[in-house]
Amino acid sequence: MVSRNDLCPCGSGKKYKKCCITKQKAIETVEVLHGVLQQFFHAHPTQKEMVDLYRWLDGKEEALAERYDNERLSTILGDAYFFTYKVDIWIEFLVKQIQSGTLSAEIKETLKIWKKPLRIFGQVIKIENEEAIIKDLLMEGNFTVPINESFSANQNDYVLSHFVPVDPTDTKWMPLNGVLTLNHTFTHVEREIKQLANSYHDIEDFWLNSIVEAYYIFGVKQKLEDREISDKEQQVLFAVYNGMIEMEVKSDELMAMLIAYMHKHNVVNNIKKPESLAAGVIQYGLTEGYFDLEWTKKRICEYYQVSATNASAHEKNFAQFIEEEWEDVDDSQFKGMAFEVGTDARPSEFTNWQLYMHLKEHEITSENEMKRYIEAYINVPYEPKNEEEKAQFYVYDAYFADDQRLKDNCIEIAHLLDSENVDVLLWNAEKRDDRSLFKKAINKGQALFDTSSDVPWQVVTNRPYLRALFKYGMWLFDEDRFDEAFTYLNQILLLNPGDHQGVRYPTVACLIGLKRYDEANKLMEHYQESDNAFFSWFRWAISRKQNFFSGETQELYELAMMDNGYVSKFIRDKSEALPFPGYKVITPDSPEEARVIWNLLSKII
Missing domain, CATH: 1.10.472.10 (Cyclin-like)
Structure with missing residues (x-):
């Protein structure tokens, strides 16, 4: 151990007490202070504080979530709550630490000053000797903050955080927890926060009432479309x-x-x-x-x-x-919000079918009883009891098999077990391009259709019938028989207005192909919550057919390009359209989405 009067280990030739002892003490002090902070965050927030935190936010966390990832969001919300809004919780904790007998007198003096954390929206005006000098942009004053793992910034960066002094002299400061930094090119952030602060008579009122809004403005870099x-x-x-x-x-x-x-x-x-x-x-x-x-x-x-x-x-x-x-x-x-398209069964349908088959064996008399049975059977494989059930089981295996030969084998087995199965009839109808088999599947499905539910889609055994209508409607669409196709596709929307299958898109395409533009626009308006690239390109198609060279057509083209520009290449190249998918997961503004849109557009423009 090096004593105060020994030569300093750094090799300067000075005594330890005249050289690095000060740096070592500073390091040890910071370590103790960080330990105090860790104790606080281990104990908080409590469940009660979490409830109060979200009541205080009053829904504002949703806006912040658009600009910050989950980890950063949790940090800044905790900082705002404990060090600005409910600072009394923080003060109560510090008082207990000061009254304890485990900390030195010097540390306790520092903790007394920590009772009033300093909120700083500032800018790094200088970096030297591993320290950043931050100018407060809302009040006069500069603050020196060591650059380390907990605080890293570049020259001219904007900074937003809660700071406390490292020692009673107030010469150096440290962040209490999270530090937000922002490139200096985002000058509008400085302008907007200053404008917000100037709307208050007192800077403390600004922080108390608008710190969440300040975080939102500062979070501009998290949302690409807000960038300048x-x-x-x-x-x-x-x-x-x-x-x-x-x-x-x-x-x-x-x-x-x-x-x-x-x-x-x-x-x-x-x-x-x-x-x-x-x-x-x-x-x-x-x-x-x-x-x-x-x-x-x-x-x-x-x-x-x-x-x-x-x-x-x-x-x-x-x-x-x-x-x-x-x-x-x-x-x-x-990755965007992926969504499913296509005429085939969705993967979740097999799970729902097995659960349904389990539940139908029980006489359920209450909602709570239903919940208990669902919990009991949700992940339990169902063992088919007869040939009809076995056939449907193999049908689902066929839908979700990766290999075409395996698909064909599963359907062959299902056909042997129950040749009248709706999905078996559909598979054979598609394979043979046989209109009569499509109609037979529809008639068979309709006979089994359960109309007792307000939402027929929720009854899993109804889905083969809805699927049969969809597949036959698309078969007719591919044959350019838009009038007949519309009849079958629209029937699905009448039976299942929630449209879990995405039938609204080819239905609108049929109306455009029939030049029934007002009806097409009304149907798109009805499903306005799904206003997306499909509808954008359909609006362009309608305008194009009505007035090819109009300014409105060009404007609608540019709007559609913003939703999915990949479609334009297929239009320009007059590309051969791929078949409408059986089942596909696609994301907005992607080549995959564009190919499905082009499948519909290519028939009607």
Whole structure:
């Protein structure tokens, strides 16, 4: 152990008491203070405090959730609650720590000052000696904060956090918990927070009443569409997006990375041709497997009409940014809200059918009894009791088998067990392209249809009939027999207005094909909660058929492009439409969604 009068181990030649002892004491002090903080967060929030927290937020957490990931959201809400709104809980904890006999007198003096945490919305004006000097943008004063694992910032970054002094001298400060930082290019954030603060007579009133709003404004970087993007940056983004359309690939994560890269380093200012950066980004996506692409790097450069040297240089710089600066995030935020399309059974139907078969064996007299049986059987496989049930069991195996030969084998077995099974009839109707078998399946399904439920879809044994109507309707649609197809598809919507199958899209397409535009618009308006790329392209199709060269048609085309630009390539190339899917999970603004839209559009424009 080094004594105060020994030479300092750092090699300076000075005595330890005149050299590094001060630094060591500072480190030990910070460690003790962090230990105090950990004790607080281990004990809080209690269940009662959580209830009060959400009552205080009054629904505002939903808006914040759009801008922050779950972990960051929990941190900032806790900070706002304990260090601003309900600071008495924090003070009560500190009093107990001060009264305890385990802390030094110096630490206790520091904790006394911690009773009034300092809220700072500021900007880093200087970084030196591993310390950042932060200027408070709402009040006068500069604050020195050590840069370490709990606080990392760059020159000119904006900062929002609760701070407390490291010692009673108030010379250095530390964040109480989470620190938010933001690139200085988001100048509108400074403007908006100052404007909000100026609406109060007192800065304390501002923090007490609007700290959540300040967090929301500061969270702009979490929501891509709120970013301020320059014209030149937009040119790069459009170039990448148009390239993805041409290549029929998609990666929202790659686009998010590109936006962060451009904002972080202002790279577009020195780029003469935006397409060169776009080519480098696409090449990076190809190299790192962000999408399946048959194109080579040479072809990418040819498409963008840029040199391989420039594209490679941008790819290298972009790759370095991703490796060194891109923060790992939850991949789910880039995947979009996937939805199911197609005429076949959904995977959940097999589970629901097995549960239904279990429950039908019991006489259930109350809702609570129903819940108990559901809990008991929800994951229990059902053993078919007769040949009809076995046939339906094999039908579901066929729907969800990956291998075509296995599908065919399952249907063969189901056919041998029950040749009158609705789904077996449908499989054979599709295989033989036989209209009479479609109608036989519909008649068989209708005879078994249970009309006692307000929502027929909820009765799982009703679904083969609804499926038969859908499959036959699409068969007629493919034959350009829009009038007949509409009759069957519309029948589904009348029976099941909730439309769990996505029948509304081909039904609208039928009406457009029949030039019944007012009815098509009314049906889209009825299902306005699902107003998406399908409807956007349908509106364009209606306008195009009514007045090809009108300004409204062009405007509707541009709006549809914003919802899914990939469709435009299929229109331009007059591509052969793929068959309407049996079952597919797709995401908005994707090539997969575009192919389904094009299947419907190609018949009616």
